[in-house]
Amino acid sequence: MAKISALKGISNSPHPHRRHSSHGTPHHKRPIKRDHAWMDGSDDDLEVKRSKKHTGTPKKSGHGADHPRKKPRLSAPAGSSSSSTSKDASIQEQRKELPIYTGKDAIVDIIRENDVTVLIGETGSGKTTQVPQYLLESGLAGSGMIAVTQPRKVAATSLAARVATEQDTSVGGLVGYSVRFDEACSPETRIKYVTDGMLVRELLGDPLLSRYSVIIVDEAHERTLRTDLLIANLKTIQQVRNAPADAKGKASAAKLSPLKVVIMSATLEAEKFSKFYNNAKIVYVKGRQHPVTIYHTSQSQPDYVDAALRTFFQIHTDRPQGDVLIFLPGQEDIESLEKSIQLYANQLPKDVPGVLICPMYAALPPSQQSKIFSPTPSGMRKCILATNIAETSITIPGIKYVIDTGKCKEKRYVARQAGTGFDTLLTRDITQSSAVQRAGRAGREGSGYCFRLYTEESFRKMPVTAEPEIRRCTLTSSMLQLKCLGQNFEELEFMDKPDEETVVAALKTLFLLGALDNHRGLTPLGRQMAAFPLEPPFARALVASIELGCTAEVLSIISVLSASSHLFVDTTEARDAAADARRKFRHLSGDHLTVLNVVRAYEEVAASESKAGRRDWCRKMFLNERCLAEAMNIRAQLRDVCTRMKIDWRASAGDNEGPVLKALLQGLVLNTAFLRPDGSYKQVMGPSVVKIHPSSSLADKKMPAIFYDELVYTTHVYARGVSTVPKSFIAEIPVFRLRTAA
């Protein structure tokens, strides 16, 4: 059996796990066109005029470096040792080798001369680590702090560690960070890496961000909701802080130093940022990436899983050593492709290297996630099947080939009249910037190849960038925050205006929760709700629990529901065992009290067992320990807020579930449905017919009245996190009386 016949078998056999196999094979015979070139950084990287001025000198210089290290060091050493001088010198040498270094003085000058600077830096330019240091070293920040915002926590903490090393200090000194649950700052801190959400929170207590003299908004092109809120607020803050000193009535604000804003982004939206800030100056910095050769198919591939399968084996049999990363939209496709690849890999002739398949998606238990980072055994080729998680969140070493299906899943909020909209989670085409980002994953350590399972024409037809989150998310939580700042969503100037319907839905939701009065003004209840880092419905439930005397229970439940991962582990292969384990915690009323049972059981185990014992227990029970650990963090934070607000978080209703359900219902009023004679459920406040999600303990049960955490449209409109209550509980809620009266 030669290689050729194995390949033929693959190309011609029907796909074993998908009903349809496409007719043609993708044609990856030659590069169709290289549509993006990644250039090495060079001296003419900076396309700005070099200024004559040379202000500020580097704090540390790379004197006497005998053995400059070639490889960048990514982690901070715990402390400086006797060899710290040589380490320090090599680090300073590395800083000078970054593409951005040649433009250092020009960048500092431009930021000095402009209130707002838009800095476009490609991957590997060094902008995120260097610019804050340049500003600090030049003295431009004065006595204020420099904040650098990041959309993700890991980025903020690891960047702080890196920059602290470069400054030859430990994290929490001159360089610090601040993210949820974790902070390393001191009075000496001058450069602070923060998550964008953290800075938005800070805004609530300090509307002019008076502690900062420079705010650098990094990864602005991602356009997260929080980034957009910041960008809008920074504009108004500057209008106050940077107003001419003689402006009347601004005496107190005039004492504050002017605020410098630097927007950092990938190339695509530079003009838009600039325009928003009254034609702010734009600076370009080239990056440093290895070249990636890009191939497109000659025909579109409707069955992208099958196409990915065939492309993988073409690479595996024809191409030299190097790991393969395949981008797929979701867990389902990953599991299907994993099976197919395994099936064919088992039939490969002896002279072809073996295949090590590594699935990678957020819901995968951590133990199985970690194997993608271990080195590929010799004589094997690693094949990673990943979702978007590998696009920005994690970097996998050793990738030489990328296969891009061109698909992803996107969550999008659909507003409905009564504020009873729902989320959709559907597969769609990716954007051009995603495609570029995915291809770039092949060029991290050397030149690479990207096989796109779509035509060049399809690429050109893709939207250039994703729609900003502000145009596709629920705005309820942000709107409540803005109300606390005395701002109205409708009046604030945004880069992209949110949908009118979504704004109305958010206003209505906040009104029905009692956070706003009928003049759209913030109520005392609303202000109380905003103090908690929770979605407004959960904040409302928490406040309701105070009077009902069940704060302890409600805190436990909403902490789990607020965690970023799901409580129950559910992979296809162990579905039945998982369902059996779950039954042990089941509560007749549904998912909310089932969650409470899990938390109570976990607390007992945590009290008596070691860390390893806890992990074992979680694995046996098919519980996601990450979720529980995060929930315990959240609960501790919420208890702190309660203590500050003089709320007794120990108040418990014991085993009486009535008050707990009533409290939760206060927050989830809009998420209620009644059973109809035909066995379906219809929203009480909206028009949709909903099904109970199969993951719910109440799936297929017929209950007269239910409430739920959320609605998600996938193949049906599914209600997730469902409990049942007597109809009378719903009728008792003031909102309903108010609504019937109106």
Next chain:
DNA sequence: GAGCACTGC
């Protein structure tokens, strides 16, 4: 009878 991209306070 049937399922879930990713963040963040």
